[in-house]
Amino acid sequence: MTASLIDGKAISAKLTAEVAKDAAKLKASGWEPHLVSISVGDQAASALYVRNQRRVAEECNVLFEERNYPDGTSAEELIGVLQGLNADPRVNGIIIQRPLPAHIPVKTLQKAVHPLKDVEGMHPASIGNIVYNDLALGPCTAVASVELLKSLPLEIEGLNVCVIGHSEIVGKPIAFLMMGLGATVTVCHHMTRQVAVHSRAADAVFVAVGKPGLVTGEMLKPGAAVIDIGINRVNTADGRKTVGDVDMESAMDVAGWLTPVPGGVGPVTVAQLMRNAVLATRMQQEHYAAAFSAVQEQGVGT
Amino acid sequence: MTATIIDGKAFAATVREKVATHVTRLKEEHGITPGLAVVLVGEDPASQVYVRSKGKQTVEAGMKSVEHKLDADTSEADLLALIDELNNDSTIHGILVQLPLPGHLNEDLVINSIAPEKDVDGFHISNVGLLGTGQKSMVPCTPLGCLMMLRDQHGSLSGLDAVVVGRSNIVGKPMAQLLLGDSCTVTIAHSRTKDLPEVVKRADIVVAAVGRPEMVPGDWIKPGATVIDVGINRIDAPEKGEGKTRLVGDCHFESCASVAGAITPVPGGVGPMTIACLLANTVTAACRIHGLAEPEGLTA
Numbered sequence: 001m002t003a004s005l006i007d008g009k010a011i012s013a014k015l016t017a018e019v020a021k022d023a024a025k026l027k028a029s030g031w032e033p034h035l036v037s038i039s040v041g042d043q044a045a046s047a048l049y050v051r052n053q054r055r056v057a058e059e060c061n062v063l064f065e066e067r068n069y070p071d072g073t074s075a076e077e078l079i080g081v082l083q084g085l086n087a088d089p090r091v092n093g094i095i096i097q098r099p100l101p102a103h104i105p106v107k108t109l110q111k112a113v114h115p116l117k118d119v120e121g122m123h124p125a126s127i128g129n130i131v132y133n134d135l136a137l138g139p140c141t142a143v144a145s146v147e148l149l150k151s152l153p154l155e156i157e158g159l160n161v162c163v164i165g166h167s168e169i170v171g172k173p174i175a176f177l178m179m180g181l182g183a184t185v186t187v188c189h190h191m192t193r194q195v196a197v198h199s200r201a202a203d204a205v206f207v208a209v210g211k212p213g214l215v216t217g218e219m220l221k222p223g224a225a226v227i228d229i230g231i232n233r234v235n236t237a238d239g240r241k242t243v244g245d246v247d248m249e250s251a252m253d254v255a256g257w258l259t260p261v262p263g264g265v266g267p268v269t270v271a272q273l274m275r276n277a278v279l280a281t282r283m284q285q286e287h288y289a290a291a292f293s294a295v296q297e298q299g300v301g302t
Numbered sequence: 303m304t305a306t307i308i309d310g311k312a313f314a315a316t317v318r319e320k321v322a323t324h325v326t327r328l329k330e331e332h333g334i335t336p337g338l339a340v341v342l343v344g345e346d347p348a349s350q351v352y353v354r355s356k357g358k359q360t361v362e363a364g365m366k367s368v369e370h371k372l373d374a375d376t377s378e379a380d381l382l383a384l385i386d387e388l389n390n391d392s393t394i395h396g397i398l399v400q401l402p403l404p405g406h407l408n409e410d411l412v413i414n415s416i417a418p419e420k421d422v423d424g425f426h427i428s429n430v431g432l433l434g435t436g437q438k439s440m441v442p443c444t445p446l447g448c449l450m451m452l453r454d455q456h457g458s459l460s461g462l463d464a465v466v467v468g469r470s471n472i473v474g475k476p477m478a479q480l481l482l483g484d485s486c487t488v489t490i491a492h493s494r495t496k497d498l499p500e501v502v503k504r505a506d507i508v509v510a511a512v513g514r515p516e517m518v519p520g521d522w523i524k525p526g527a528t529v530i531d532v533g534i535n536r537i538d539a540p541e542k543g544e545g546k547t548r549l550v551g552d553c554h555f556e557s558c559a560s561v562a563g564a565i566t567p568v569p570g571g572v573g574p575m576t577i578a579c580l581l582a583n584t585v586t587a588a589c590r591i592h593g594l595a596e597p598e599g600l601t602a
């Protein structure tokens with residue numbers, strides 16, 4: 001059997017078209033979704049991502065503003081910037097580009113973003129909502145990975161799912177999203193004794209570790225769906241290449257479906273970021289409308 | 303093989319002793335008396351019993367205990383104002399709003415208005431998210447108690463296969479997070495799980511938190527596994543006389559005990575740990591609020 005490849009680009013294009021329509025509607029009502037991207041210090045490492053985000057934002061009718069701060073900016077100054085953006089009604093979403101300089105604690109910044117503007121889904125309250133099954137603003141990579149699985153003709157309820165890698169921004173949120181959808185989830189990680197025992201029992205495997213060739217065909221149940229979240233740069237005979245965590249050659253013979261790297265989870269992740277931007281804008285619109293009507297009822301300002 | 307019966311009452315007493323020791327140390331070295339405020343709205347008889355018991359144990363551990371009893375028709379605004387006052391009261395380190403609340407009050411709104419660092423129940427959405435991302439948080443009491451028992455039984459949990467049966471917000475989900483935090487390979491099983499017996503049979507650690515009497519029989523258990531039974535179910539006990547009842551867990555005790563390496567009984571297993579962990583959380587909150595080191599043996 002040869003696995004089918006899951007076309008992340010096509011799924012992303014469909015999602016992007018939907019988001020663009022929603023964003024246009026918001027714009028017509030005076031709420032053009034507006035993202036602010038914050039980079040600190042050396043921009044080389046994140047430049048490719050930011051360029052990509054800007055391109056997709058433009059396709060989605062989302063305003064994308066880049067702000068670059070010098071390497072020496074302190075955490076306190078950045079928190080001040082975030083507080084300003086939180087308070088600014090013209091800004092609907094904040095992206096903190098990584099990597100950050102070593103002296104900036106990334107979690108402190110993520111916590112400083114207002115949950116209603118947390119388009120990356122990284123605020124503890126956003127993660128808490130995921131755990132409690134309230135899928136407001138979810139972490140983009142995790143949500144995108146789940147969207148890819150949902151595009152397949154599989155009944156998710158009761159599906160045996162193995163998540164390899166328990167990172168805070170990918171593995172764990174995927175586990176909770178899938179659990180919320182009724183799957184039976186097993187989370188494996190570097191201390192797991194026999195990953196293959198768990199992965200071979202799974203109808204769907206998510207892998208997000210960052211080790212090329214980690215998941216081979218013999219670790220998979222025949223016909224399983226494999227969502228590969230790894231992004232690794234490797235040297236091959238044909239030069240530098242980007243590969244995932246799955247050994248494609250052996251996995252192709254066993255799996256039912258596979259996401260390619262590149263062209264799988266990546267494009268859907270950026271589209272999901274824009275979907276979050278639209279969602280955040282809509283939530284803020286509702287929030288302001290509710291606050292405004294409360295003020296009107298009290299007769300303030302009349 | 304016959305399992306070791308984990309004596310929850312005795313174990314909870316050791317946790318309370320640890321709490322009391324830390325409280326003495328905090329008073330002597332730092333002049334801090336940890337304080338717990340419990341808010342009860344309405345007159346639910348079961349809640350009144352819990353609140354009384356919590357207050358008594360708080361005082362016995364040397365801490366300050368404050369009870370606020372509000373009428374059943376208390377408005378949301380008044381309740382939120384009280385919570386705000388407690389959030390700003392420097393002698394209070396833990397705030398617990400006894401659930402369930404009367405129907406006219408929004409539980410989520412009320413819980414999320416507690417300052418997260420004083421949320422000793424660990425139900426504030428930020429604490430849920432912090433735990434979910436492996437960060438320092440206030441951890442719900444019942445799963446924290448289970449974790450303490452497991453650590454006591456095994457030492458290190460690293461690499462063990464754990465299955466949590468039940469995906470509730472107050473036990474199953476945080477339990478899974480805590481076990482992941484201790485490097486177990488974790489499976490969360492629930493009502494939609496196919497072939498539950500097979501899944502449970504793989505596990506070195508089984509935590510059952512479903513609320514279905516004696517649902518897990520002994521032949522689902524891997525020989526030598528540790529079984530933590532969180533369920534408390536009341537069933538008819540005609541053998542004790544007409545109309546009599548008894549308490550059982552989610553696991554069938556006799557058959558599981560003949561296979562498992564260790565098991566918690568119901569009652570007398572996990573139950574007594576919950577209030578002990580509430581006290582532990584209050585001490586943890588006091589230490590964190592004052593910027594002191596984490597109290598050893600009381601946190602996740």
